[in-house]
Amino acid sequence: MKIKLELFGASKDLSDKDFLELKLSSNSSISDLRNEIINYVDKNFKGNKDFKKIIETSAFCSENNNIVSDSYKITKDQKIGIIPPIGGG
Amino acid sequence: MLHAKIIDLPKEKINLEKAESFISSSKFGASIVFYGTVREDNEEKKVTGITYDSHDELVIKSFKEIYDEADKKLNIKEKSVFIEHVKGYVGLGEISIIIAVACPHRSEAYDLSRYIIEEIKKRSPIWKKEHYINKDSQWLKGNPINVNENN
Numbered sequence: 001m002k003i004k005l006e007l008f009g010a011s012k013d014l015s016d017k018d019f020l021e022l023k024l025s026s027n028s029s030i031s032d033l034r035n036e037i038i039n040y041v042d043k044n045f046k047g048n049k050d051f052k053k054i055i056e057t058s059a060f061c062s063e064n065n066n067i068v069s070d071s072y073k074i075t076k077d078q079k080i081g082i083i084p085p086i087g088g089g
Numbered sequence: 090m091l092h093a094k095i096i097d098l099p100k101e102k103i104n105l106e107k108a109e110s111f112i113s114s115s116k117f118g119a120s121i122v123f124y125g126t127v128r129e130d131n132e133e134k135k136v137t138g139i140t141y142d143s144h145d146e147l148v149i150k151s152f153k154e155i156y157d158e159a160d161k162k163l164n165i166k167e168k169s170v171f172i173e174h175v176k177g178y179v180g181l182g183e184i185s186i187i188i189a190v191a192c193p194h195r196s197e198a199y200d201l202s203r204y205i206i207e208e209i210k211k212r213s214p215i216w217k218k219e220h221y222i223n224k225d226s227q228w229l230k231g232n233p234i235n236v237n238e239n240n
Contacts, residue, residue, distance in 0.1 A: 008142055008143075008144050008214065008216060009142050009214075009216030009218075009228055009231070010216065010228035012142065012228075013228070057233045058233070059233065059234040059236050061144065061147060061214075065146040065147055065150060067147075067234060067236055068236075069236050070236075081144055081147075083144065083147070083214050083234055084216065084228075084231065085230060085231035085232050085233045085234075086212075086213065086214050086215060086216060086231045086232060086233075086234060087210065087215070087216065087217060087229055087230070087231030087232060088141065088143070088148075088174060088185075088186070088209060088210065088213055088214075088215025088216065088217065089125050089174075089185070089186055089206060089209055089210045089215070
């Protein structure tokens with residue numbers, strides 16, 4: 001499956017674009033997606049610890065704008081948003 | 090009555106007059122206009138501006154939830170609320186957020202205004218990248234979203 005991972009906040013430092021394109025095997029979960037992003041950091045940023053911490057503490061948002069848990073199953077190609085720790089105002 | 094919007098700078102502008110006009114009504118005897126601006130220092134660093142990022146759909150959803158909760162948690166039924174938050178670059182002293190509320194009585198208005206800003210800080214997916222006088226910049230550490238509360 002192809003996942004377009006939309007980047008927000010500190011996760012924007014993972015790419016020059018506003019998104020990453022990742023491949024996951026079918027019947028994957030958010031937990032698998034999180035691991036795939038960590039693999040991406042290992043490959044492209046020499047395992048940068050700050051980036052890994054951001055990914056480990058991020059939530060994820062489904063295509064229909066719901067925050068989803070690590071067990072949420074991704075069943076088709078779709079957009080997923082990564083939601084790092086927040087702080088506006 | 091709720092107005093909730095993300096202002097995409099520099100295409101759009103945020104302004105207090107619009108907020109005051111929205112909440113103005115003879116039904117209400119107490120109005121509070123809160124606005125947040127970019128401060129010149131943070132943790133001993135000289136700040137020149139902040140770039141805000143936002144997940145627009147989730148932010149608007151959170152504003153609506155916070156507004157609806159005011160009925161149950163604060164028991165404030167009659168109210169007018171205007172919330173705008175910017176995304177994009179904001180210079181020193183410029184406005185990043187406006188929360189304008191109007192209620193029949195002042196105690197409700199103070200409670201509601203405070204409740205909304207504190208909940209936005211906890212729950213609305215908005216991020217800040219500070220820019221400093223030495224040209225460095227960094228995303229500020231925030232608070233993780235509680236997944237269970239949102240499911």
